[in-house]
Amino acid sequence: MDEVKMEKLKIQLQQLMNKSHEFLHKIPPTQLYAAIGAVLFTIFFFSIVRLFKRGSSNTVVLTGLAGSGKTVLFYQLRDGSSHQGTVTSMEPNEGTFVLNSETTKKGKIKPVHIVDVPGHSRLRPKLDEFLPQAAGIVFVVDAVEFLPNVRAASEYLYDILTKASVVKKKIPLLLLCNKVDKVTAHTKDFIRKQLEKEIDKLRTSRTALSSADVTNEYSLGVPGEAFGFHQCYNKVTVAESSGLTGDISQLEQFIRDYIKA
Incomplete structure (x- = not known):
């Protein structure tokens, strides 16, 4: 049948x-x-x-080491408040809103989806959940406590800049030197140069990659040359901010460069 x-x-x-x-x-x-x-x-x-x-994402991811001031910057962007100065987040802070500095503007303004990813090493895997949808990444550095943490910051930044999800989409990254209102804060030029030196050392120490790592990680820089952020696959810019005083204009400019109002 x-x-x-x-x-x-x-x-x-x-x-x-x-x-x-x-x-x-x-x-x-x-x-x-x-x-x-x-x-x-x-x-x-x-x-x-x-x-x-796919290319019109309105998500910006704030990341960096714990204590760098990411969460304070999140609240400044959202409502212009420092949230009483010291905030430690163990879960990502998420919100979609018009930037606080733009609330008085007339006309329709595109909201921004801001994600503040905790900086604790055990919680960093959460970053991978948000990177594929990111229009921009803000890597926050504590400009005051920079030198004691330069190695850890360099390793974290190296990992981000070599992620396939970041490289393939060429997601722009802002290296934001925070807490520059403090007298003991290092300049953004000093921080940039020190991070470039540390990442250059990391390139050498990570040349022997396992076959499993190669599929997920890209190499940085030009062989035979000292590393510089201008050699990255994606655009890296350096700026300054002060979460406590509300001086975040360069951060806001970066956001609006990639998420048009």
């Missing part, structure tokens, strides 16, 4: 193909080409729309 059904199905399919063939032959070539062109254009159009939607 099954063989009989299969034979009938084959005959029906053959008849359908014959009718389709006859139908196509009856259509004038110009109309046929126009129809094919319309189908191809429609496929192309929807492909472009899907690509645009």
